[in-house]
Amino acid sequence: MTGLRRFLVTGGDPSPPVERCELCSTPIPAEHPHLVQIDERRMLCACVPCGFLFDNPGAGGGKYRRVPDRHLVDPDFAVTDAEWEALQIPVAMAFFLHNSPRGTVVACYPSPAGATESELELAAWDSGIGASALAGELRPDVEALLVRRDPPECLLLPIDACYRLVGLVRTHWRGFDGGTEAWKAIDDYVGELRERAQTVERKA
Known part of the structure; x- marks a missing residue:
């Protein structure tokens, strides 16, 4: 899962570098949605609009799924x-x-x-x-x-x-x-x- 580099390297430091949505390149805050690219098992950081886009399991041909926020x-x-x-x-x-x-x-x-x-x-x-x-x-x-x-x-x-x-x-x-x-x-x-x-x- 390559998209969570700040967690794997720094343990989720509260002051990470500015990040961008990996779909549209919009700057995103530290707390943001994540998507999973299913075939490659790759985690992507996303902005809120792109995250909402993939709330539908069929969006993008089913290649991406949004990580839900339930515990x-x-x-x-x-x-x-x-x-x-x-x-x-x-x-x-x-x-x-x-x-x-x-x-x-x-x-x-x-x-x-x-x-x-x-x-x-x-x-x-x-x-x-x-x-x-x-x-x-x-x-x-x-x-x-x-x-x-x-x-x-x-x-x-x-x-x-x-x-x-x-x-x-x-x-x-x-x-x-x-x-x-x-x-x-x-x-x-x-x-x-x-x-x-x-x-x-x-x-x-």
Whole structure:
């Protein structure tokens, strides 16, 4: 995802350089919509009018999708050790998204080098986290499930929020275990996301 360079390099510094819409070149503020270019999995910064243009999934021949701004939480979420180990993820926090061009679910976990990506066995996904209430709400390519294993926690987030987390890890991580500063930054940021989130409505 190349369009979120300021998050991946600086961790979302509050005073980034002036940016421009990557579709029409209009100057844009620090807070602005993002689009995903589906085939290339590329994130684009957009002005408000261009963002509205791609609210319609069919706009632009379906090549772009606007990243929505919804945050959901499932307070009843739980994941067993066996379910997590079946996903073969070596860390205790990851985010999951549907990659529509490849027709699969991808796990990404933050690391000091950036987002490490792993393609999942669909059987392990479907019988575990993929069976959760939030997974049923997930919009392909533009939203992700941020999952922490201990204590169990699951948030449905815009994909750009997950890449902000990657930026925080790259900025603050020190040594093997990250250090106190890194984990405080991670906990504070996830706490902010949790406060914004609404409880998912369970379907009958």
